[in-house]
Amino acid sequence: MKIRVVSQRSEIADLSPNERMVHIAFRPSNVDLLDLIKACPRLRAIQVPPSYNKTLSKAIRLFLQMQGIDLLEGDVWGHRKDIDEYYMVDEGAIERIGDLISSGESIDDAVAQVTMTTRLSPDMIKYIAKSKMTA
Numbered sequence: 860m861k862i863r864v865v866s867q868r869s870e871i872a873d874l875s876p877n878e879r880m881v882h883i884a885f886r887p888s889n890v891d892l893l894d895l896i897k898a899c900p901r902l903r904a905i906q907v908p909p910s911y912n913k914t915l916s917k918a919i920r921l922f923l924q925m926q927g928i929d930l931l932e933g934d935v936w937g938h939r940k941d942i943d944e945y946y947m948v949d950e951g952a953i954e955r956i957g958d959l960i961s962s963g964e965s966i967d968d969a970v971a972q973v974t975m976t977t978r979l980s981p982d983m984i985k986y987i988a989k990s991k992m993t994a
Contacts, residue, residue: 860948860987862906864935865895874898882906882935882946889919896926904986906931933980948987952977956984957991 865871866884871894874881878899883891887907892915896902905928907915912932923930935946952973959969970984979987 860950860953862935862946862948864944864946871895871898877901880904880906882933883911884908884935886911886914889916892919892923896923896928902928904929904931906933906935906980906983908932908934929986931980931982931986933983948979948983949977952979953987953991956987960988960991 860880862880862882863874863878864882864884865874868885868887868891871891874895876899879901880903881895881899883895883905887895892905895905905923907930909932912930915930920930955976956969956973959972960966964972966985966988969988970981973979973984974981977984
């Protein structure tokens with residue numbers, strides 16, 4: 860699973876319209892998020908760091924929800940933007956989440972088990988588990 864890392868406002872205009880997941884590494888304004896949605900019409904999830912998530916307005920949260928875009932809280936640990944513009948979620952972690960969900964584990968139990976072995980945020984694990992349950 861690829862997550863496009865956006866570290867500056869100016870990068871939003873250069874994004875591919877096919878991006879599905881984006882991590883915003885700066886404090887986004889409502890206008891930045893609207894520009895992101897315009898630039899990436901297939902967007903399904905936006906991840907923001909925990910400190911930035913607390914500053915987002917209720918209006919933009921509601922708008923994202925109405926658009927079917929999940930707002931996730933978390934970081935991309937150890938990622939260097941100068942090497943690659945995408946953060947890759949390990950396929951083994953995705954398979955483990957899928958296996959736990961298919962074996963009947965609750966999402967909260969899967970989150971507890973996977974966070975111990977990976978650096979994925981709980982929101983990202985829940986998002987992956989939800990996508991595995993609907994797939």
